[in-house]
Every structure is written in C-alpha cells, then in structure tokens.
Amino acid sequence: MKKGMILITTACLLLPITGKAAQLELSTFASSSMLMAAQKSSQQNLRVKSRQQATQMVKSQYGGKVLSVQSSKVNGNPGYRAKLLSADGVVFYVSIDAVTGQMSRR
Structure with missing residues (x-):
C-alpha cells in the first residue's frame, strides 16, 4: 500500500495537470494502483491463491x-x-x- 501511495505522490509532484483529461488519467492511475495493492494484500490472506491450486486440491x-x-x-x-x-x-x-481451504462436494 505504501508503494502505491508513493507512486501517487510522485506522480502528483512530477506531472503537470492541465485540463480534465490529465486529471482523469491521474485519478485512473491512482485508482488502479490502490486496487492492485489491495488485491495483493487480500491474496496473501488466502489459503487457495489460484485456479491451478484449487484444481490440484480437488484432484x-x-x-x-x-x-x-x-x-x-x-x-x-x-x-x-x-x-x-x-x-x-x-x-x-x-x-x-x-x-479457509475447505472443500465440499455437492
């Protein structure tokens, strides 16, 4: 999360914002950076982290x-x-x- 915030701060300081298009690009960049940081953080809390792992477990x-x-x-x-x-x-x-990693047959 800190890396995402550093990137956003750096982008704000280095990029001149002129007009609505530049503001939109910066906000899109900020949103995608925060989303990627949140996804990475939430994935670390998962016991099953991929489709491939789920496949191996059920097999x-x-x-x-x-x-x-x-x-x-x-x-x-x-x-x-x-x-x-x-x-x-x-x-x-x-x-x-x-x-949880729990499996149930239906």
Whole structure:
C-alpha cells in the first residue's frame, strides 16, 4: 500500500495537470494502483491463491477428471467451483473456499 501511495505522490509532484483529461488519467492511475495493492494484500490472506491450486486440491481429494474450475463466492468468501467427472461417469461439483481451504462436494 505504501508503494502505491508513493507512486501517487510522485506522480502528483512530477506531472503537470492541465485540463480534465490529465486529471482523469491521474485519478485512473491512482485508482488502479490502490486496487492492485489491495488485491495483493487480500491474496496473501488466502489459503487457495489460484485456479491451478484449487484444481490440484480437488484432484487429490476426489480423484476423477476435472472438467472445469471457475471463480465463485463460497460462503460469502472468494473461492472456486469445480466440475468433476468421477471414474464411474457421474458429474459432480465441489466448492472450494479460498479463505479457509475447505472443500465440499455437492
């Protein structure tokens, strides 16, 4: 977060702001810098940090073939929903809570 604020301060001091277009560009830069800092901070609190990690988790826990994995809300938290095909041909879904790492079959 500090790096984002330093970048914003530096940009404010170094860039002359003339007209609405320059102000818009600066505010867009500031917003995207703060968003990236917030996303990085929130991702550090997650036990499951990527789709690939979620895929490996469901494969090792449930076996079968993973057909798809999508980002989703699970119990109000960020997470993933995986669609699997079991060895006996049954399609089922598994929800993965990215904060706790818990998985539940549906």
